[in-house]
Amino acid sequence: MEEEEEEEREVEEVWSWGAGSEGQLGTGSFDDRHLPQLLSFPPRAAASAARRISQIACGGAHSIALTAGGSVLTWGRGTCGQLGHGDVENCLKPKPVEFFEQIVISYISAGWNHSGFVSDSGSLFTCGDGSFGQLGHGDYESHSSPTRVLFFASKHAKKIACGMRHSLVLSKGPSGLGDFLYAFGSGRRGQLGTSLDSSRKSIAVPQAIHGFKGDEMIAVSANGDHSALLSANGHLYIWGRGFSGTSDSHLPQLLPSSLKFSQVTLGWNHALLLTDCGEVFMLGRMLGGRQESLEMHVPLCSTPSITPDEVCRAMTPTRVPGLDGVKVIDIGAGAEHSALVTENGTIMTWGWGEHGQLGFTVEVGLLLLLEVPAYILKVEESFYEKPNAAIYHPVVKAKGSDLRPPFTICWITGLCHRSRLQPS
Amino acid sequence: MSYDDVEIEDMEWNEELGAFTYPCPCGDLFQITKADLKLGEEIARCPSCSLYITVIYNQEDFMDDNKSNRNSKTLSSTKLPQTVTVA
Numbered sequence: 001m002e003e004e005e006e007e008e009r010e011v012e013e014v015w016s017w018g019a020g021s022e023g024q025l026g027t028g029s030f031d032d033r034h035l036p037q038l039l040s041f042p043p044r045a046a047a048s049a050a051r052r053i054s055q056i057a058c059g060g061a062h063s064i065a066l067t068a069g070g071s072v073l074t075w076g077r078g079t080c081g082q083l084g085h086g087d088v089e090n091c092l093k094p095k096p097v098e099f100f101e102q103i104v105i106s107y108i109s110a111g112w113n114h115s116g117f118v119s120d121s122g123s124l125f126t127c128g129d130g131s132f133g134q135l136g137h138g139d140y141e142s143h144s145s146p147t148r149v150l151f152f153a154s155k156h157a158k159k160i161a162c163g164m165r166h167s168l169v170l171s172k173g174p175s176g177l178g179d180f181l182y183a184f185g186s187g188r189r190g191q192l193g194t195s196l197d198s199s200r201k202s203i204a205v206p207q208a209i210h211g212f213k214g215d216e217m218i219a220v221s222a223n224g225d226h227s228a229l230l231s232a233n234g235h236l237y238i239w240g241r242g243f244s245g246t247s248d249s250h251l252p253q254l255l256p257s258s259l260k261f262s263q264v265t266l267g268w269n270h271a272l273l274l275t276d277c278g279e280v281f282m283l284g285r286m287l288g289g290r291q292e293s294l295e296m297h298v299p300l301c302s303t304p305s306i307t308p309d310e311v312c313r314a315m316t317p318t319r320v321p322g323l324d325g326v327k328v329i330d331i332g333a334g335a336e337h338s339a340l341v342t343e344n345g346t347i348m349t350w351g352w353g354e355h356g357q358l359g360f361t362v363e364v365g366l367l368l369l370l371e372v373p374a375y376i377l378k379v380e381e382s383f384y385e386k387p388n389a390a391i392y393h394p395v396v397k398a399k400g401s402d403l404r405p406p407f408t409i410c411w412i413t414g415l416c417h418r419s420r421l422q423p424s
Numbered sequence: 425m426s427y428d429d430v431e432i433e434d435m436e437w438n439e440e441l442g443a444f445t446y447p448c449p450c451g452d453l454f455q456i457t458k459a460d461l462k463l464g465e466e467i468a469r470c471p472s473c474s475l476y477i478t479v480i481y482n483q484e485d486f487m488d489d490n491k492s493n494r495n496s497k498t499l500s501s502t503k504l505p506q507t508v509t510v511a
């Protein structure tokens with residue numbers, strides 16, 4: 001007779017794949033990885049709740065992880081000071097940002113070469129490349145240690161989104177009033193959303209963005225020269241560089257759609273949208289993507305005026321193919337690739353995969369373009385070695401993903417049910 | 425196919441590389457030298473991947489050194505790693 005003994009324990013894992021040229025994968029090497037790599041971080045032994053990962057952000061070639069306890073770790077390219085370690089060195093493995101030892105961080109974001117951190121008390125810190133004013137300090141200096149943004153000293157920052165050369169900050173409004181959204185950095189393509197005349201210059205002092213019609217703002221996103229804001233009632237506002245070759249939008253545009261959106265994530269030429277029903281839509285197109293070009297060539301220096309017809313065509317979300325019957329719970333957009341997590345905890349990727357960012361094995365150097373999402377990580381493929389006489393049934397749920405130029409980091413948490421068969 | 429069209433004003437002068445650069449979606453930089461621009465070259469390549477961009481510029485601006493110096497001055501906001509404030 002055999003008896004079944006059950007144990008339950010929480011597991012948490014971080015996997016990475018794609019370009020590793022600057023150490024951004026956290027694997028300890030500079031190699032590209034075409035298959036997901038399990039990182040030795042967070043340390044398996046130290047499974048205290050405070051050390052669990054609560055957010056991961058991927059920049060141009062650097063990564064930031066935030067723990068539930070409010071500590072920050074960074075790794076990857078550090079040549080502009082974006083890692084916040086007080087130097088301009090690359091870092092091959094996750095390393096704690098000592099500056100935040102006495103500060104509890106609650107939200108993070110990574111841009112091309114800059115980083116943003118929001119503390120639980122509403123302070124904003126930035127570091128990295130400041131050439132375009134994207135650090136918000138009122139100048140164009142770069143910083144290698146997190147530096148408090150004085151503009152928000154009397155305000156309460158909640159979230160930050162860092163794009164290629166700009167930043168957006170969601171800040172709590174005075175009681176009774178709604179929140180405010182601020183922008184700074186390069187406004188060349190309208191990504192600041194502040195006004196038409198800011199189009200050709202950079203702004204180093206945060207400036208308020210208007211035009212959200214009183215909608216309650218809940219999420220903000222920036223990547224490349226794009227910006228987006230999601231409201232509590234599922235409205236999506238988008239501005240910056242035009243999708244599919246259309247003119248840039250210098251003011252926030254409400255996406256004309258009856259769909260209710262719950263998540264938005266931006267690439268350099270596309271936007272991924274998740275609806276409250278778990279369906280995924282896309283604006284624009286990725287490298288090699290088949291979504292039809294609008295066959296409209298608009299010069300780079302085009303005037304900011306946009307015809308209603310043009311807006312309509314560039315702003316019509318297209319359903320991502322190949323997802324019939326699949327309910328999606330999380331989405332992530334890289335510069336030119338995309339990933340999603342299904343309710344079953346599987347991960348699918350599609351788009352540009354030259355550096356392994358799709359997580360499939362391909363010949364090195366082969367330009368891989370995948371038009372339809374495909375599974376790469378299935379939870380049934382247990383992450384653990386199976387000791388003799390023990391059977392693992394991991395009920396692992398992928399928790400989130402974040403990706404940018406072309407690397408991907410996913411973190412996965414869940415309950416691991418262990419059933420041991422014991423001869424009696 | 426060219427990945428994108430980028431105006432020279434949107435590129436950053438990188439002293440270390442001796443080239444104008446622009447971010448590549450692979451994480452590296454598209455690069456083109458002043459000598460290339462002088463010759464009328466309009467393709468900036470990325471050393472790490474197969475992508476390239478078309479640079480939009482006025483060749484005359486790079487025909488003599490004085491003018492090219494003036495041009496790089498307009499990009500003086502570019503910060504090189506050495507100028508990072510190390511705390």
Ligand SMILES: [Zn+2]
Pocket residue numbers: 448449450451452453470471472473474475
């Ligand atoms: Zn590249």
